[in-house]
Amino acid sequence: MISNKFKKQRSFPLTMVSEEEKRKPVHDIKLIKDMKVSELMKEFSNSGFQTHNVSVASDIIKSMVDDNATIFLSFTSNISASGIRGIIIDLVKRKKVHALVVSSGALDEDIARAKIPYLQGEFEADDTALGKKGINRMGNLFVPNKCYEYLEENISEILNKIYSGSKELTTTELLKQIGLNLHTEDSFVYHAARNDIPIFCPGLIDGAVGLQLSFFQQTHPDFKVNELKSAMEAIDVAMTAKKKGKVGAVILGGGIAKHHTIISNIIGGGLDYAIYVNSSSPYHGSLSGATTSEAKSWGKIGENAKDVTIYGDASVVFPLLIASNNYFFE
Amino acid sequence: MISNKFKKQRSFPLTMVSEEEKRKPVHDIKLIKDMKVSELMKEFSNSGFQTHNVSVASDIIKSMVDDNATIFLSFTSNISASGIRGIIIDLVKRKKVHALVVSSGALDEDIARAKIPYLQGEFEADDTALGKKGINRMGNLFVPNKCYEYLEENISEILNKIYSGSKELTTTELLKQIGLNLHTEDSFVYHAARNDIPIFCPGLIDGAVGLQLSFFQQTHPDFKVNELKSAMEAIDVAMTAKKKGKVGAVILGGGIAKHHTIISNIIGGGLDYAIYVNSSSPYHGSLSGATTSEAKSWGKIGENAKDVTIYGDASVVFPLLIASNNYFFE
Amino acid sequence: MISNKFKKQRSFPLTMVSEEEKRKPVHDIKLIKDMKVSELMKEFSNSGFQTHNVSVASDIIKSMVDDNATIFLSFTSNISASGIRGIIIDLVKRKKVHALVVSSGALDEDIARAKIPYLQGEFEADDTALGKKGINRMGNLFVPNKCYEYLEENISEILNKIYSGSKELTTTELLKQIGLNLHTEDSFVYHAARNDIPIFCPGLIDGAVGLQLSFFQQTHPDFKVNELKSAMEAIDVAMTAKKKGKVGAVILGGGIAKHHTIISNIIGGGLDYAIYVNSSSPYHGSLSGATTSEAKSWGKIGENAKDVTIYGDASVVFPLLIASNNYFFE
């Protein structure tokens, strides 16, 4: 009879005792009324799939803080365009992170939103019609042209001011000067400047701020941004931090901001803590989809690091990571 | 000079006033100490990307509850294997949902975990070595063979009992009988049976419970499960609910459980509320990646329904949806 | 100077000779005029990422054929709704595969398309408006209601014929009878019936054919489909094949069709060859995203099997796999 064969097939010698003993059981999540995010995070820890990874990340953040680690926060334009920027402004304002590594778009959105807000929209839209109305779409956010016009005027004015003081700066120095000259507190660039938190932006030229810089240089040919030196500054921050203690990174999304964070940490010996929040898959070989494990082969993350790769939407995951750690509100 | 051309290019006639007036601004998220999940959810509502969709789903759940809608909850084996099962048991125990639509694996994991727990493991594992140790992997969960052996013995015993009372049942009747005969409260099948919450399982034969049924029938050829009639029962539940009021569905994951929920609601005129949590993309044409919008063309979701498709990991998203609604804890 | 430190950091003891010796180099792809798919596939073999996996799959298919393996082909509704059905009809007609495992939707689309064609559409559409025009959307395909009405009439007529001959059938017997009674050759159900290729459909009731069966049973209560017995038939085919030689499976997409193929092969000792084409990620724990490696822990794929998981769109990948193997055209 097949049933017996079936059972026999499944009854491998049950020597798995050790396996069971050394592993934690899956624990059913228990929700309660008026539950705190920190309580939910505890429930996530033994639940499986990405709940598990999210809770590992929350624990890694706790360890970074306990270790007084230097924390790099890396993110992309969409993070800066969305409500997540509020969390970043708050972290920067209260010096809870120590270096920012961003794509050029992340700068643009921070500055462009300072006066005129972005709008809630839909993923499905008549994009040509939107464009004619002066609206640019970014996922389900609508970005009015007016926001960019504000950025263009603002940056142009600030560049004149900066130029009167200095003709050559690194990207990091430039972004500090821009931050110091912004008229609004509603910006992480503003607060990073005041709190001496360096902003590294390795692809500066690829955005609206970058274009203003290029236009400005056309009429002021002696104005220079020394990006090569900026790369050394990022390495220096990482190496100096490493000499003082541990270095960690929370990396939201992919692309150049992600890569620059980890490449800047190679020479110092690799990150001690690393959290990736990826919306890409590792199976196509892109850096955006690459895992923290892969980074260990490159020495970008240390071999004894605490690290986790979360597969999910950073806009959902990052608030959970921060709201579950009371440290950030002390 | 290029700068002017650039500005000109971007300065579309600024007739977007109406667009701006009718749309809500993107709002920066503000996190606070000891924040509640419900408070976080409010912050999500104007943030963008999937935070927005998650908050829309939370609002839809509120509306379902306010409307006393009949709620279908649909899920797959991974949900049942993970800690999310705890939430489902709780919802079923307290009659907060009214029908379950599941894949066969979801039944299997519910029953198999009742005595011996599943284990926390890793996505990366030597799967052949694991298998030899009597461990089956499901993502980052490890499932001991012993759990399935418990299920096999348990179901086999229960089938003998059921057979002594009745030779032919629908799937729904069978699952109720199984639930009534389970020895443990640690199971949604157990509580669904006691609370008259029907379980629809359109692919019953494709799993461990199904195999036990097939084996049992080999030695008891007059034992029959009438699945065709089960399909009518699901339609009847949906139509009866529709006559009384509104019908909603929360669908975690894809496959047959998802499809059966929505197809069962066509004849009644389509769901009034629908939440999908998808980890698949819509661009390959799979039902698992299909959107709530697509379902409207089929009449599976009503044209005036409130609906949202969330792109994310159901194990992270679903706890947020439930923990943010105090109704579930009253 | 930092440069030396950097070099030092990177100059691990170069004991990797053995690693290099045992591994093949990445080879640049060379395209030529009027290139054949089979020639392209050869170029893919040393290219990396999913090109590599696609070429491994093509080689596994060659091995299956050389070994005279029994081949299970598993697929979902979208495959059947798209042009890929043409390849499947051809493989079935010419007996190049030996068992089909499908979702109920795959049956539906095969039969519904036989008289009135599906239409090319867009992923982005006003779905409510489409629905009102009698069009159902499936990704970028538009499915006219008329197609389903044709199916309903056709199946209803055929069921009357079948019923006059037999009151109880397994799913597999039923699908054979349906195939024998179809009026058109433009169907894999038609050719499978004539070529004694069994069709396993474990979730039969969850679709348009299934609904017709349920409706039919309402007026003919002694009409029965014994799905439990169908599950044993799938196991029997797998075990019988295993006694004769090797067993392989090509699995396009996920869900119940995928799972039923592999669970039916456990008792026989696991598949000897397995190709998955997944559009889902493994990181959310779904069966649809599960890898061939994971299946080895369950014994669904044998420990010495040749297997590969391709991450991609089956509608693009499958034609490449078949067109690159001349065997299928002999």
Next chain:
Amino acid sequence: MISNKFKKQRSFPLTMVSEEEKRKPVHDIKLIKDMKVSELMKEFSNSGFQTHNVSVASDIIKSMVDDNATIFLSFTSNISASGIRGIIIDLVKRKKVHALVVSSGALDEDIARAKIPYLQGEFEADDTALGKKGINRMGNLFVPNKCYEYLEENISEILNKIYSGSKELTTTELLKQIGLNLHTEDSFVYHAARNDIPIFCPGLIDGAVGLQLSFFQQTHPDFKVNELKSAMEAIDVAMTAKKKGKVGAVILGGGIAKHHTIISNIIGGGLDYAIYVNSSSPYHGSLSGATTSEAKSWGKIGENAKDVTIYGDASVVFPLLIASNNYFFE
């Protein structure tokens, strides 16, 4: 009886005739022996899902060529690390594309592979162990440290040579000089330099070549790379091309290379042809997952452009696009 209700429900007024008339039917794919890629592409055109999009892209390429459009080719490090580089070298060598826009990693891999090959590996690997053996993993490719050491020595030598001739260059000028001084023809940088095809690399500093530049500048402080001016060069190429005729782009993957291609085309009025091959989803708001439709709202792609977004692995899709167009081999 339910059956009638069901039919009634489905029988929307059949006014869809116009819908059907204006749309092409789904056409079953027919494979033949020794099929050419170009023949397969024709079969793809009416098949659905991503086969359809791939065939649309192939047609767009034909149109670009017929129009004598200026073609931008944009790609990321993984493309350059894999066999796809062979196709790119060939296109550049034969002047079939007119500008390259790349991430810094794409440069690195091109140069690093010139002497010592990369190796075929596995996605699943003990990354720490690999690192100790001097191997860096990129998906399923293994990159020996030796390759990077070769790059470092090579670039360092070339920089000395360049420096003796000129102290300040744009990125584009620099990459041309590097290309002219490479010792090997096995490189797209080499052939681009000789064929006056500009390479735009907006995030130059974020990679191994970039680090060598930074190190070099430490000891040669008067050595400058003017990236701001490079941004204007990209805009100039796009605008000049636009004055002469049409401009198109084939964009493989995401990140800064993708964005720089499209932002450089805004001022000229947007791309006339655009093909994206994305492995990311649009639902998380990342630029990498953004669609060609979204780009139209920004004016990055013209409102009358021919465009398509393919969801798939660029390493599989790109060879199909090129091999199906005989033009590339004339």
